[in-house]
Amino acid sequence: MLTKKIEKILNEQIIKEGYSSNLYLSMASWADKEGYAGIAQWLFAQAEEERTHMMKFINFINERGGHAIIPAFDVPPSSFPGIKELFNEVLAHEQYITGSINDIVALTIEEKDFATNNWVQWFVTEQVEEEASVQIVIDKLNMLGDKNMYMFDRDIMGLRGTSEE
Numbered sequence: 001m002l003t004k005k006i007e008k009i010l011n012e013q014i015i016k017e018g019y020s021s022n023l024y025l026s027m028a029s030w031a032d033k034e035g036y037a038g039i040a041q042w043l044f045a046q047a048e049e050e051r052t053h054m055m056k057f058i059n060f061i062n063e064r065g066g067h068a069i070i071p072a073f074d075v076p077p078s079s080f081p082g083i084k085e086l087f088n089e090v091l092a093h094e095q096y097i098t099g100s101i102n103d104i105v106a107l108t109i110e111e112k113d114f115a116t117n118n119w120v121q122w123f124v125t126e127q128v129e130e131e132a133s134v135q136i137v138i139d140k141l142n143m144l145g146d147k148n149m150y151m152f153d154r155d156i157m158g159l160r161g162t163s164e165e
């Protein structure tokens with residue numbers, strides 16, 4: 001059984017994971033429209049993965065006797081200043097999500113909810129991987145420089161966004 005505080009913070013994470021999915025979907029659509037097929041593919045895959053994260057929270061809350069609420073999401077931006085800026089935004093967003101996962105971990109300790117603490121550890125590991133995978137992309141971008149976007153786009157095509165969920 002979840003305490004009210006834990007149920008609330010887990011429901012808040014549904015909003016964040018769902019927004020992440022829509023944000024990356026919007027980025028993917030923009031990249032696609034701009035002609036970056038590889039970058040779009042990476043972002044579409046990332047959006048799918050975020051949806052599975054949201055589903056994990058929905059299923060866990062309900063399994064533990066709570067009620068997972070399906071929210072409306074804020075509208076994500078629909079255009080981006082450039083590829084480099086876009087990936088910097090992805091990294092900043094993932095760092096923000098890591099912070100919110102850490103807040104959940106801290107609350108589970110405060111509430112002595114060790115079952116949720118154990119469950120949410122998967123996300124602790126996942127966030128390390130998420131940040132690392134975006135950093136790899138940013139490193140590649142820095143190496144290739146602004147003039148070689150075509151090559152970057154081809155290169156990223158084979159890269160999966162993050163680890164499998």
Ligand code: OFO
Pocket residue numbers: 017020049050053093094097127130
């Ligand atoms: Fe769900 O990890 Fe990214 O946001």
